[in-house]
Amino acid sequence: MARRYHHGDLRQAVLTAAVEVLGDSGPAAVNLRDLARRVGVSHAAPAHHFGDRSGLLTAVAAQGFDLLADTLEELPPSSDLLEAGVAYVSFAVEHRAHFEVMFRPELLRADDPDLRAAQERSNQAMDWAIAGFRDGSVDPVVAGAAAWSLVHGFATLWLQRALPADVGDDVEAAARAVAELLVRGANP
Amino acid sequence: MARRYHHGDLRQAVLTAAVEVLGDSGPAAVNLRDLARRVGVSHAAPAHHFGDRSGLLTAVAAQGFDLLADTLEELPPSSDLLEAGVAYVSFAVEHRAHFEVMFRPELLRADDPDLRAAQERSNQAMDWAIAGFRDGSVDPVVAGAAAWSLVHGFATLWLQRALPADVGDDVEAAARAVAELLVRGANP
């Protein structure tokens, strides 16, 4: 494809390149000039679409929250909180590039409309999953915070390889075992 | 105090300044030149003590893991896993500057001896706390991962103000409620 003045789909191309870099080297390695080089445009072209670096990362994060919402919404209707928790962890591992940006407020424009909309979608999907945990004996707010904390913490620590080796190398199995402890109770 | 050629305790001074900046503006705002200006030395002086930026942040992280170990070791002997969990969250909130660096491997020199030693200390302190959870009915490795994931996730999300407002603004109370769900079980 010949080098044309108008790229045609620069925004998407930069976004894709950013996700690739994120996956390989993390958020710190993402810079506009390198992405421009990869895509074959001038160093200032990406700024036209994203404003600045935080605008770019915000777009990645928004895409990530949409993907997360998709993941949770696509769970079979029979799924319970346990399955949703495992899905959350799986999402984090499979879409590490997105996940590592989604929860870094300092990198993002918190007031971006697209980001807020995507966050809202994923929050609703999570609320829906947690609703199944409301058995009357526990405060649903506490239960929701606990469930989210557990899977979010597990995903975070797993991605950092901070967990002890004993937990094995099968994310889904480990996540399920951990989530089961909360959902089914320690003393079933 | 007159400006002398030898600062006297530059390493500690830079470290303190770094923690201050971290607390105010997060890791991204920490740069060697600004710290040098704050402390009143030339722009390259900090590098003499820390090598590079990651060396500085590694020193902060090591200090953080030591502080965490101190916190956990100072718990009264009667404390159970629940109290340890609350202490973990309290530590994260009270020492946010340190906490925000401790679990960012990409910012650190993972092979730094001081860092490894401090991590080892805090790991042992956590293992000790989790030992109280070994009641035979659950795999201790799973229980440990679950407990750590829960409090780590809660602390992380709390610091990001990502949790819904319903959980209140009392960290300790909220952390205790959430941790209780895991320790005592959802259906007591």
Next chain:
DNA sequence: CGTCGGAACTAGTCACTGACAAGTCGGTGG
């Protein structure tokens, strides 16, 4: 008491980055 070696710090520099301004290109609607 001198001197001398090395640690602590300064000064200068380079490559790289984000951000901005001004100009150019080219598709599209009137």
Next chain:
DNA sequence: CCACCGACTTGTCAGTGACTAGTTCCGACG
């Protein structure tokens, strides 16, 4: 066919990390 405007380029500036070479001072040793 032409004016407009979004898409992109070119040029530039300040700030940063990292490196090198030079300067100052402390303290140990003869």
